[in-house]
Amino acid sequence: MGPLSRYDVNVLLYRLKKDAAFRDRFRRDPMDALRAAELSDDERDALVRWNPRRLNELGGSLHLLLSIPDLGAH
Amino acid sequence: MGRIVYAAAMSHVLHPPYYEKNVGPHGKRMVEELIAVVRDMGRELAARRPDALVVIADDHLNVFSFDAVPAMCVRIGRSVSRMAQEGAIEFDRALDGLAERYPLHEDLANRILEEGLEAGFDFAASWSAPLDHAFLSPLTVLHGDRAMTPLVPFWVNCFVAPLPSARRCFAAGQHIARVVADGPWNVGVIATGGLSHFPELSLARVGESDPEFDRRVVGWMERGDHASLTALTTKELHATGSHELLNWMVLLGAVAPARARVRFFGEMGRIDLAALAWDH
Numbered sequence: 001m002g003p004l005s006r007y008d009v010n011v012l013l014y015r016l017k018k019d020a021a022f023r024d025r026f027r028r029d030p031m032d033a034l035r036a037a038e039l040s041d042d043e044r045d046a047l048v049r050w051n052p053r054r055l056n057e058l059g060g061s062l063h064l065l066l067s068i069p070d071l072g073a074h
Numbered sequence: 075m076g077r078i079v080y081a082a083a084m085s086h087v088l089h090p091p092y093y094e095k096n097v098g099p100h101g102k103r104m105v106e107e108l109i110a111v112v113r114d115m116g117r118e119l120a121a122r123r124p125d126a127l128v129v130i131a132d133d134h135l136n137v138f139s140f141d142a143v144p145a146m147c148v149r150i151g152r153s154v155s156r157m158a159q160e161g162a163i164e165f166d167r168a169l170d171g172l173a174e175r176y177p178l179h180e181d182l183a184n185r186i187l188e189e190g191l192e193a194g195f196d197f198a199a200s201w202s203a204p205l206d207h208a209f210l211s212p213l214t215v216l217h218g219d220r221a222m223t224p225l226v227p228f229w230v231n232c233f234v235a236p237l238p239s240a241r242r243c244f245a246a247g248q249h250i251a252r253v254v255a256d257g258p259w260n261v262g263v264i265a266t267g268g269l270s271h272f273p274e275l276s277l278a279r280v281g282e283s284d285p286e287f288d289r290r291v292v293g294w295m296e297r298g299d300h301a302s303l304t305a306l307t308t309k310e311l312h313a314t315g316s317h318e319l320l321n322w323m324v325l326l327g328a329v330a331p332a333r334a335r336v337r338f339f340g341e342m343g344r345i346d347l348a349a350l351a352w353d354h
Contacts, residue, residue: 056277069161
């Protein structure tokens with residue numbers, strides 16, 4: 001199964017699902033919202049460009065990617 | 075002496091709009107047929123007058139975050155709430171309009187937890203975890219207008235690797251059956267989820283199922299071939315999108331050596347739907 005080391009990406013995806021204020025901030029200025037996050041360049045780029053398929057390839061949880069309000073990947 | 079008076083497993087997004095949006099009219103029709111079957115099963119459950127209902131299901135990263143994901147978790151306490159998700163989309167919509175709180179069977183939950191730890195099952199315990207669609211969608215269809223049976227929610231980690239093995243889930247079910255047998259209650263056991271969907275949890279493969287695999291595992295359940303079922307590896311479950319069969323493995327351990335009766339089996343394409351019951 002997938003790698004276990006994608007903690008930071010999935011913490012961000014979880015927060016995007018559950019924290020409306022953070023989600024609004026992310027939608028307004030993703031670079032700023034992610035500033036403090038420990039991410040690889042690849043992960044940061046996939047988040048900023050909101051590329052769910054790439055995020056999933058990088059270990060992002062499918063169920064989170066499918067269900068973030070207004071950003072869901074369906 | 076307590077008894078398992080009803081046992082069944084079923085798919086858990088019993089929400090026609092979800093399938094209408096993602097599959098189309100035939101998906102909506104198929105889940106409506108399944109819902110009618112589950113309603114009938116609910117009447118059979120009610121006729122057995124259970125004192126408690128153990129419900130084995132998974133979390134979709136709604137309840138447990140990546141900070142801690144228990145392999146198996148027993149919900150204890152007196153009542154449990156419905157998960158709240160503002161701006162809910164997709165399968166979380168199945169929770170819309172449902173009641174806010176549900177009763178728990180505190181004594182049975184405590185026994186499963188405490189005797190589990192004594193027996194070597196390191197179950198996690200939660201006093202606060204809410205229930206998402208994996209529990210509440212089938213439970214509300216099963217109960218219809220009847221009052222909710224006091225619940226013992228039991229989570230299995232089906233999605234965040236590493237997963238518990240099928241064999242270990244089966245053993246946990248055997249433990250639940252022993253606790254029920256030693257207690258005074260009539261107990262129903264429900265497992266939810268599946269069949270195959272979301273192979274490899276890959277977004278690129280959403281929309282695929284594995285009907286051949288599903289027919290094979292359902293056939294094993296009909297024949298009571300629990301050796302073949304518990305030999306399934308988490309790698310096989312992941313490859314076919316059958317992660318949620320781990321919930322069913324717990325139920326299989328609780329009812330073994332009973333054989334399943336297939337009440338519904340439908341190949342939809344995106345997911346295969348099913349409802350099975352065990353005479354016990």
